[in-house]
Amino acid sequence: MVKANSIPRVWRERTIKYRLIGGKCKKCGKSFYPFRRICPRCGSEEIEEVHLPREGKLLYYTVIRAPPSDFEEYAPYVVGIVELKDGTRVLAQITDVVEDQLEEGVDVEAVFRKYREQGKEGIIEYGIKFRPKT
Ligand SMILES: [Zn+2]
Known part of the structure; x- marks a missing residue:
């Protein structure tokens, strides 16, 4: 034990x-x-x-090419609506994807990833993103 x-x-x-x-x-x-x-x-x-639940399905997604100024250096990136296994819908960034190979309806799972770095202090924010299950 x-x-x-x-x-x-x-x-x-x-x-x-x-x-x-x-x-x-x-x-x-x-x-x-x-x-x-x-x-x-x-x-x-x-x-x-x-x-x-950390797993679900990608319902819809969109590619953000002109994000708010804080996120400019990360563009383009993908944001989607994920429906978790219990039916909860979550708006989240989709990561680890090649945007033109992404499909609606794929199974995804939550991962803990860097969101962004802030300014000179280099404060790094982390959060939940989703990626296609392999
Ligand atoms: Zn209520």
């Missing part, structure tokens, strides 16, 4: 960040990502945290 404290700390933290934590409305049952305090469907504030 492996004791929890024998797992390297870096790995544990990485695992936590990898989780897709969304919100679920206790009133109408809608689940969404990212987590918000107010339900986008019914306006209820009774929201609980849920772990969403």
Whole structure:
């Protein structure tokens, strides 16, 4: 048996960040990502945290060629709507793709990736993106 404290700390933290934590409305049952305090469907504030499935299907996508100025150096990039296995729809960047080989309907999975670097301080933001399953 492996004791929890024998797992390297870096790995544990990485695992936590990898989780897709969304919100679920206790009133109408809608689940969404990212987590918000107010339900986008019914306006209820009774929201609980849920772990969403990391796999789903790419419903639609679009190639962003003229992004907001903060993201200019990353253009072109792909943004899509992913439907997770529980039906939750997520707007996210699609990564590891050759844009003209991407197809709607492919199976995708969440990965933890760099979003962008900010200015001279070099602050790097990380977040969830999706990539086609191989
Ligand atoms: Zn609701």
